[in-house]
Amino acid sequence: xxPPSRVVCLVVxxxxxxxxxxxxxxxxxxxxxxSAPKPTAxxxxxxxxxxxxxxxxxxxxxxxxxxxxxATYGEFxxxxxxxxxxxxxxxxxxxxxxxxxxxxxxxPQSVTMDGSGSLKKCSGPGCGGNGQPGAPTLAxxxxxxxxxxxxxxxxxxxxxxxxxxxxxxxxxxxxxQLG
Numbered sequence: 001x002x003p004p005s006r007v008v009c010l011v012v013x014x015x016x017x018x019x020x021x022x023x024x025x026x027x028x029x030x031x032x033x034x035s036a037p038k039p040t041a042x043x044x045x046x047x048x049x050x051x052x053x054x055x056x057x058x059x060x061x062x063x064x065x066x067x068x069x070x071a072t073y074g075e076f077x078x079x080x081x082x083x084x085x086x087x088x089x090x091x092x093x094x095x096x097x098x099x100x101x102x103x104x105x106x107x108p109q110s111v112t113m114d115g116s117g118s119l120k121k122c123s124g125p126g127c128g129g130n131g132q133p134g135a136p137t138l139a140x141x142x143x144x145x146x147x148x149x150x151x152x153x154x155x156x157x158x159x160x161x162x163x164x165x166x167x168x169x170x171x172x173x174x175x176x177q178l179g
Contacts, residue, residue: 064142
């Protein structure tokens with residue numbers, strides 16, 4: 001006979017899974033706007049558990065999101081560690097900036113995107129990333145963001161967009177402009 005605590009635990013887990021499945025499968029009326037929604041980021045201390053917040057990407061798939069280190073700034077790495085990124089969405093830096101910066105170690109390349117979706121690309125020596133020590137890893141299939149920015153970690157690279165769908169995908173294969 002199982003101890004009662006395991007049975008209760010299994011019942012609770014089953015109930016939570018049912019609620020999550022119901023929330024994920026509920027349909028809402030289609031939006032008439034063609035712009036991507038802004039991601040929501042909450043201020044959570046470093047090392048905290050991922051948020052259960054979900055956002056919708058331009059392709060209308062639900063992506064679990066995790067918060068940045070603050071509500072307006074954060075750094076993160078791809079699971080391989082070859083891509084490092086930072087998002088700054090305003091007042092946390094002086095002068096205030098609103099940009100995403102992502103770089104690869106190999107090959108050395110980087111891209112900076114402002115809040116309007118304009119890109120500045122760099123490739124070659126002096127353009128690679130440095131893999132911020134202690135930066136959290138953004139697991140494949142999850143996203144993070146602040147302000148108009150949303151970055152999603154994918155097996156094929158890091159994709160970052162702004163509201164409206166402009167952006168880029170960065171991988172060892174290069175920088176692909178979106179929108």
